[in-house]
Amino acid sequence: MAPAKPRVLISAEQIRARIEELAAQIDRDYDGRAPVQMVAILKGAFVFLSDLARAMKTPARIDFMGISSYGRGKTSSGEVKVTKDLDTSIEGLDVLIVEDIVDSGVTLTYLIHVLEQRKPRSIRIAALLDKPERRLRPVCVDYVGFTIPDEFVVGYGLDYAEDYRNLPDICVLEA
Ligand code: IMP
Ligand code: MG
Numbered sequence: 001m002a003p004a005k006p007r008v009l010i011s012a013e014q015i016r017a018r019i020e021e022l023a024a025q026i027d028r029d030y031d032g033r034a035p036v037q038m039v040a041i042l043k044g045a046f047v048f049l050s051d052l053a054r055a056m057k058t059p060a061r062i063d064f065m066g067i068s069s070y071g072r073g074k075t076s077s078g079e080v081k082v083t084k085d086l087d088t089s090i091e092g093l094d095v096l097i098v099e100d101i102v103d104s105g106v107t108l109t110y111l112i113h114v115l116e117q118r119k120p121r122s123i124r125i126a127a128l129l130d131k132p133e134r135r136l137r138p139v140c141v142d143y144v145g146f147t148i149p150d151e152f153v154v155g156y157g158l159d160y161a162e163d164y165r166n167l168p169d170i171c172v173l174e175a
Helices: 012-029 046-055 106-116
Strands: 006-010 036-042 060-068 081-084 094-102 122-130 143-147 170-173
Touching: 012 046, 012 122, 012 143, 036 046, 036 106, 046 060, 046 094, 046 122, 060 106, 094 106, 106 122
Parallel strands: 036 060, 036 094, 094 122, 122 143
Antiparallel strands: 006 170, 060 081
16 A cells, blocks of 8 residues: 655644643643643653653653554544553542544543542643544543644654654645
């Protein structure tokens, strides 16, 4: 299969600048409430997490959760399951979920439900990308990097069938 050609939608430089702004906002909001327990959703959020965590001045703890809802295609299977759980307790902590993209909202709705049962002090969400046109479940995203149209994007952690995650820019796959 010939790989589709990626077209840059958001450049690495635009992402870097936006993450500086998000980090400053997070630092203001969590002032005096350190450490923040960052919970990054594997695998797509790994690049965003590493840049966001280093741009923040607020001390943070890092943990990961694996959630699968997509299989290998471009649309959600609708079925969500935890494939890797947290290593640490979040009880009493200020949790910041770090997600690559909010699409239908199904994944985050499920995740918030799971994490709330563990009695964190608070839960907020940082998502690099938001595709509001595709929303099936309402989700309140506290920190959004970029709102994008309904196009399938790859790069900067995001994949199509596990490819393209290490592209530095966020790209649209041309058919
Ligand atoms: P949701 O449950 O539909 O909100 O899906 C969220 C997950 O689907 C994200 O964490 C991504 O892993 C994946 N996803 C949604 N849209 C895209 C896209 O345009 N490119 C790559 N992955 C996507
Ligand atoms: Mg994801």
